Amino acid sequence: MKVGKIFWIAAVVVVLSCGEQSVRTTSSPARKSEQPSWITSSSQDKEYFYTVGYAEGIDVLEKLKDQALADAKAKIANTIFEQAEVDKEIRSYGMISEDSRDSLKAEFRQSVRTRSVARLTGVEIVQQYTEDVVEDGLKYTRVWVQAKIKRSTMEAERSRILSELARKLAMVDENLRKAEQAARSGRVREAIEAYQKAIVSATQVDERRDEIGVYAQAVTSLLQKIRIKPVSIPQTLDTDKGGKLVFQVVYLGETEIPAEGLAVSFTLRGNTGLWTRSALSGKEGQLVCEIENLKSSIPENKLIAVVDIDFPELLSLGDAYKGLYTQLRDAVTKSQVQVSFKSVSLRKQEKITTVLCLVQQDGSWQTLKPLETEMESAILKKGYKVKRISQRPDATSLVDLNPSVFGVLKSQGMAQVVIVSVVPSEISYNESVGRYVGTYQVSLQMVDVESQEVLQTANTRITASAEKKEQVLQAFVNASSRQLVELLE
Numbered sequence: 001m002k003v004g005k006i007f008w009i010a011a012v013v014v015v016l017s018c019g020e021q022s023v024r025t026t027s028s029p030a031r032k033s034e035q036p037s038w039i040t041s042s043s044q045d046k047e048y049f050y051t052v053g054y055a056e057g058i059d060v061l062e063k064l065k066d067q068a069l070a071d072a073k074a075k076i077a078n079t080i081f082e083q084a085e086v087d088k089e090i091r092s093y094g095m096i097s098e099d100s101r102d103s104l105k106a107e108f109r110q111s112v113r114t115r116s117v118a119r120l121t122g123v124e125i126v127q128q129y130t131e132d133v134v135e136d137g138l139k140y141t142r143v144w145v146q147a148k149i150k151r152s153t154m155e156a157e158r159s160r161i162l163s164e165l166a167r168k169l170a171m172v173d174e175n176l177r178k179a180e181q182a183a184r185s186g187r188v189r190e191a192i193e194a195y196q197k198a199i200v201s202a203t204q205v206d207e208r209r210d211e212i213g214v215y216a217q218a219v220t221s222l223l224q225k226i227r228i229k230p231v232s233i234p235q236t237l238d239t240d241k242g243g244k245l246v247f248q249v250v251y252l253g254e255t256e257i258p259a260e261g262l263a264v265s266f267t268l269r270g271n272t273g274l275w276t277r278s279a280l281s282g283k284e285g286q287l288v289c290e291i292e293n294l295k296s297s298i299p300e301n302k303l304i305a306v307v308d309i310d311f312p313e314l315l316s317l318g319d320a321y322k323g324l325y326t327q328l329r330d331a332v333t334k335s336q337v338q339v340s341f342k343s344v345s346l347r348k349q350e351k352i353t354t355v356l357c358l359v360q361q362d363g364s365w366q367t368l369k370p371l372e373t374e375m376e377s378a379i380l381k382k383g384y385k386v387k388r389i390s391q392r393p394d395a396t397s398l399v400d401l402n403p404s405v406f407g408v409l410k411s412q413g414m415a416q417v418v419i420v421s422v423v424p425s426e427i428s429y430n431e432s433v434g435r436y437v438g439t440y441q442v443s444l445q446m447v448d449v450e451s452q453e454v455l456q457t458a459n460t461r462i463t464a465s466a467e468k469k470e471q472v473l474q475a476f477v478n479a480s481s482r483q484l485v486e487l488l489e
Contacts, residue, residue: 189261195219223331258285297383345383351415365395374481
């Protein structure tokens with residue numbers, strides 16, 4: 001005998017009972033005619049069911065006998081299982097498609113059967129037979145046991161299993177009926193909660209975990225029919241005042257039904273601010289996302305609304321249920337809708353702003369026109385109304401905020417001025433990077449022209465580099481405008 005041939009068969013519930021023993025020792029397998037006839041043709045009668053269990057190996061005899069008895073009990077259990085199948089259809093009530101009904105029924109029934117455990121009592125060993133065999137230089141033992149169990153005991157256990165299967169299937173059927181009736185009546189939240197409770201309860205009781213797949217399939221079909229529809233979406237919102245975006249949650253049954261009491265989460269992309277993160281749909285399925293304010297004026301803000309339902313209990317059960325969890329989460333995302341709107345600052349647009357940039361060169365202040373152009377473009381994107389002036393104030397007076405400056409600006413209709421003054425350090429060549437490097441001390445101020453009040457002020461240092469010395473200032477301009485505009489916020 002080859003070593004790989006040694007095995008034992010797993011047992012169901014074990015109750016030991018001793019029987020008779022016959023022993024034969026041989027150097028080769030015994031002929032079938034020399035073995036007891038009950039090994040191949042076990043007798044049967046009205047009161048008892050007989051079967052034969054077998055084991056072989058190099059273990060001690062008592063262990064091999066236990067394994068042979070386990071084999072006999074497994075055969076008794078299989079006989080019970082084969083006659084303990086509940087032929088009950090899981091009705092769909094219109095929620096599970098015709099294509100999936102048969103597979104669902106078969107899948108669930110098989111799951112229930114594998115969860116059932118035969119509680120075998122009263123199994124007795126009638127007789128046993130052993131052989132010591134030497135094969136290919138390896139000595140091992142073969143053990144057969146004839147076991148019996150009362151047919152009335154088998155019938156009682158079969159009835160118990162049938163009752164348990166019927167109870168589980170009836171429970172699924174009833175829960176599905178209640179949930180799907182609620183969905184047909186437009187009580188979608190009630191239906192989803194029924195499925196959630198069923199899934200949660202099934203996860204907490206080991207005997208009911210086999211129901212999870214059926215509930216998950218049904219709730220998946222339900223979730224896939226939920227949609228969020230935009231009702232009233234403004235094209236433009238003021239960044240300071242915000243606005244309201246109205247949606248409706250509906251269930252796509254035979255007709256479109258408003259879905260009340262469903263949680264919806266809102267995510268804003270492209271901007272930041274204060275807005276409603278989650279809301280419940282009302283009686284007509286409607287709900288509102290209220291945006292209180294937004295940080296930036298941009299041409300396109302994206303707001304995403306999706307039904308907010310999760311099933312964390314499935315993840316707690318381990319890898320076996322991750323597939324179901326992913327299936328349910330994918331179904332939830334079917335409800336998702338995305339809307340877009342523009343954000344502007346009416347407050348900023350009400351006041352005309354000009355930008356004046358100066359750089360200190362050779363002991364005097366000079367206009368830094370390239371930076372002005374970059375700053376104007378960046379500030380426009382932030383929602384400011386920008387205008388250039390034809391008559392510039394004296395540069396030194398501008399840096400010093402001399403009152404005469406504001407008269408010049410006011411005469412040209414300016415309400416605000418952004419003043420950027422740049423003081424460069426000496427440009428030097430950096431051997432390690434192989435480029436010319438310059439550092440710039442930058443001061444930014446926003447001033448109200450009418451009141452001469454400094455509205456905002458900031459100071460920063462910006463380093464720029466270029467392959468040529470004369471290119472460093474332009475590199476600074478290219479890098480600095482975005483950083484400086486952010487300081488205004």
